[in-house]
Amino acid sequence: MTNHWIDLKNSDSIFIIGCNPAENHPISFKWIEEAMDNGGKLIVVDPRYTRSASKADIYAQVRPGTDIAFLGGMINYALQNKLIHEEYVRDYTNATFLVGEKYDFKDGMFCSFDDQEKSYDLKSWAYESGADGKPKRDLTMSNPRSVYQLLKKHYSRYTVDMVCSITGTKKEDYLKVVQNFCATGRPDKAGTILYAMGITQSTHGTQNVRAVAMLQMLLGNIGIAGGGVNALRGESNVQGSTDYGLLFHLLPGYLKSPEFDNVDLKAYVEKWTPKTTDAKSANWWGNTPKYLTSLLKAWYGDNATAANDFCYSYLPKRMGSYAYNKILEKMGKGELEGLVCMGMNPAVGGPDSGHARAALGKLKWLVTVDLWETETSIFWKRPGVNPKEIQTEVFMLPAASSVEKEGSISNSGRWAQWRYKAVEPVGESMSDLWIIDQFFKRVKNLYTKEKGVFPEPITKLAWNYGTGHEPDVHLVAKEINGYFTKDVTVVEKDKTLEFKKGDQVPAFKYLMDDGSTVSGCWIYSGSYTKDGNLMARRDESDPTGLGLFPKWSWCWPVNRRIIYNRASVNTAGEPFNAKRIVIAWDALEKKWKGDVPDGPWPPMKDDKEGKYPFIMLPEGHARLYALDLKDGPFPEHYEPAESPANNRMSSVQNNPVVKIPKNVSSNMAKFPFIGTTYRMTEHWQTGGMTRSLPWLNELVPDMFIEMSESLAKQKGIKKGDKVRVTTERGSIEAIALITSRLKPFSVDGKMIEQVGMPWHFGYAGLSTGDSANMLTPSVGCANTSIPEFKAFLCNLEKGGNKA
């Protein structure tokens, strides 16, 4: 989230698309309702009439996978009706930038596509640069090669009628949504967009997110209270686990994991440190060398020196993608020996679970670390298989629960909050911290005693977390924050600071690339300083009244509660909205007041020191036109990989950059219904954490499949009947739930029915049921590989196995 949960109360219009917070983030509704009590409106756009929809002022139905059409139409409406926040768009986005001559778009395709490689040449989309190296700009935004004009042209095709014919939305509902939300383009109004997996789980998921962000840029809704682009993250610490780089392409703090051709530290820095010739651009990623060097110092301690590239050569280098789906593919071919699952359950949680379960049987060894038996840890004795035929060695390790250990987790609003140990772990279970520590110490011991391949990355790893039974979690947190490795004097404009060797780093601006600082995750620098563990703070004061609670816990970066907040003021530093001031420039004191600003520099207008607000981009301006996505600079509507419709927007049916696997089919004769998956309040994820709790099982005891009254009638199905759903991948059985919450979609003049189901069930635990992911396709977003769980085709029949 650019903003945070309590900030929802500051919104005039809350636009929910691709998430269902009343169901999946129930307590967030406390703040949504507060906004509504203050006169704010709630808009819900969803394929189903959800729990969130039931509270909405405006509800509009949308066919799964057509979000770009829906949002593109809103972009068009805002532009055509001049509802945009023009000053914001001109000053803070790249609308004024000129695009190079090569860029072109025709019939669903951007220029420079390689049909063999299924990829675009991204260089052909570059800005047009002047002699000074800066992109050329036209502040009137009238140049036909300006981003503004190209944007306007691109989305002129997204008329209300065209959009509704794609999305199946009723025109009157669509207009209500558009008119209400686009009214937040006024400087004194705030609109927020909330989304989750309904937006990301798509073959064009990243472009869905971009469409959300672009609409918010046009309406001037980023950086302000009650605004923002707010991804509602689904797991208690999935924000933290992402922050700490548990993805193949990342290191902690969103540093890129090295690629094969980043042959040394210099080459890495060259590749991943963006440059700018514009003095007004803060270009924060220009600090990449400081953050990587401080990370390497945290990992290799005194062994990391300038002379040896700070042990950069010890890091593995990637070639190609090791995204989840690629790993599963490899596992299925028997090309993987071992797998460790820390609280993850691939037998249920990923797409095409049937394949995943078979793939687990190709492993030599499997380690699961969990509180429970999961479908993954008992895959070898799952229904229908003979354990004797499965040669995988399985270690099932018992993990401590959240109340049996101490540490921090980061919520969706980036608040890192400290948890305490209330009791000892049950039985022989142990904290993950202890288990990881044991893995490391025992492997290191083997590499110290015996011969092995390239042992140095392990034997030279710095691992100094005390002498206790398990690592001292405070020492780990302190290393993450960072400390000085020698005495350092820092001369600032108005003061000189002296730091001693071993002192905690106050914030990431003090991190250096010369080895004088350590920091395990630069974005958390400032969380554990000489003032102690700021993540444990419980001060209830809220000086601005906006709900920032600046001394409750700690949030990254540098305790900034609303990021990009320099865009909440005009170029002179005056708030756009005097009623909800996030930050304001005090010209007398020459400093910002309010939230922690996005950098200390004076407002943008200041000739000498002013900076642009979007500090994470080298051009300092938010990108209405993207330069680095694989599937185009503007989001363009394509149909999901499995779709009941032909693309009405162009002759290109699917995202051209996505390779469609063989077991994906749009054969409507075999699979006439749209299938979709989702979560619910009473269960969680693959069900490991909920299906063994009697209270929750009592609320939702069984796997079910939702369908409309018309589909039930057509198939002769009654509430409680067993039904079978089948796709090209698999088939499952569950109990029919017939509801008016689901309605068919209008597609090309025909009504197409939808079938919905939760994905929480499996064969392990106290209550069991078939897994929805037996049905879902392993095809994902062109940029992130996140699978398209939300839109697939299926068949539905009455009667299960026994029928």
Next chain:
Amino acid sequence: MGMSRRQFLQGGALAAAGVAMSGTPGEANADAPQTRIKGIKASSTICPFCAVGCGMLVHTKNGKVINIEGDPKHPINQGALCSKGSSLFQIANNDRRLQKIMYRAPGSDVFVEKSWDWALDRIAMRMKETRDRTFKVKELNKKDNKEYVVNRTDGMAFFGGAGLDNEECYLWSKFSRAMGVGQLEHQARL
């Protein structure tokens, strides 16, 4: 000993007040003066389910969790919890929780109980064997037909982390990369 919800709430409020006064956040353990809640400690935690980050109070007595409820002082949830959050008590007290280290040999149809030492030594051995056997020092890039140093363990993958604490995620990341594991992924990819 019977205890009403109201008394628990009082205990919670007292414990939270203790927090404010002592300045040691969340670790309040002041024994309440009332006899019936004597010996009950309260500590703060954050819900382990969705990412709203609701605050909770965990009440314990004699090393057992006896109650969990919303933290009334927490600015996000102000004491409220959803049905899942309210059920955390049943994670702390649940017969189905794994309490032992279990091992299933290749081709076997049963789990057998093992000690931590036995299992961890064997896992360490498996990790080392796989790393040594599948470690790729160099890899050919087909686009320029050149070999590059990659120092990567291709024979194993590490999954998970969204349910771990930050400090655990950090050590998991550090350990994974030290092992040369490129195939490090978790729930955020799904």
